[in-house]
Each structure stands twice: as C-alpha cells, then as structure tokens.
Amino acid sequence: IEVSENPIDIDQTSVKYKTHVQNEGWQSWKKDGEMAGTQGKSLRLEGICIELDNDVFSGDITYLTHIQNIGWQEWKLNGEMSGTEGQSLRLEAIKIKLEGEVAEYYDIYYRVHAQEFGWLGWTKNGESAGTAGYGYRLEAIEIELVKKGENTPGNTEKPYVQTYIRYRTHVQDV
DSSP: OOOOSSOOOGGGOEEEEEEEETTTEEOOOEETTOOEEOSSSOOOEEEEEEEEEOSSOOOEEEEEEEETTTEEOOOEETTOOEEOSSSOOOEEEEEEEEESTHHHHEEEEEEEEETTTEEOOOEETTOOEEEESSOOOEEEEEEEEEETTSOOSSOOSOSEEEOOOOOOOOOTTO
C-alpha cells in the first residue's frame, strides 16, 4: 500500500467574511459561522466581502446581493465588495456559492438576520437568503462551510421570505 506524502486535509479550508454596517463602517473579519453585522441595533448591512481561507483546493467563492433601489447586483468573487459604500443603501438578500474543486468537497451554508423577521433559516449553494418585496434590511449574517454529506448547521425552514401580489380582473362580456 502506497501512502501519499501530502494527503488532502480538507479541514484546512474555511470561510471568512466582513460586513459594512450603517454608522459603523467595515467590521473586522469573521470566520466559520461567526456573526457579522449587528443584532438588536436596527442597523443595515450595506456591503459584504467573502473569501475562502484555502490552500488545498482550486475554485472560487462567488456571491451577489440584492440592494435597495438597485436590485440584484452582478456576481462578485473572492473578497470583492458586493453592495454599496457611502450610499446608505440596505442589503435585502444574498446568494453565495462555491465553484470549482472546492465545491466537490464542501457546501456553503448561510443565514441572515432580517428586519422584522429576525434570524431566518439556513440555506446553501446559491439559494436566496433574506427578503424580497418588503423593503427590509439585512442586519447580520453567518456563513459556514460544511463538508459534503454532513449535517446542516441548523434549521433550514424559511431562509427567504417574498411577498406576492395576487389579482383578478373582470372583463365585460368575457
């Protein structure tokens, strides 16, 4: 039996992120499920940067945010800022995904603290987290890498809340 001199240690890979918060500016980097943003202060997230701390796998972390008065911004990757700075615009939702070799070994889970709802459920791999149609701000986020096949970090119910408008019309003689 031949043993590799450099076995893959997937435990060396982690995720780090920082947020730009209303009235506070850029916070320090958070890592592996720590809360970024604020809770109980009613302050909006305005921007976010996300990176993989990874010397093991090739690939990228990509993300996009839904911004007040702008909508979904284009995908950003590997530490680029998503959102705005100096425009006083709130983040309302986010999607995060892994690409390349790293996505073969990990799922990326995330959940947000949204105005009026509090902590929403965990979601993963490019699905939406936050709100749509309410005009509510994101106040905090937690992001965690989970090895493929392992349990979710927590409750996965209701990670994204969207309003819907229903209507009917009546047309004369139809």
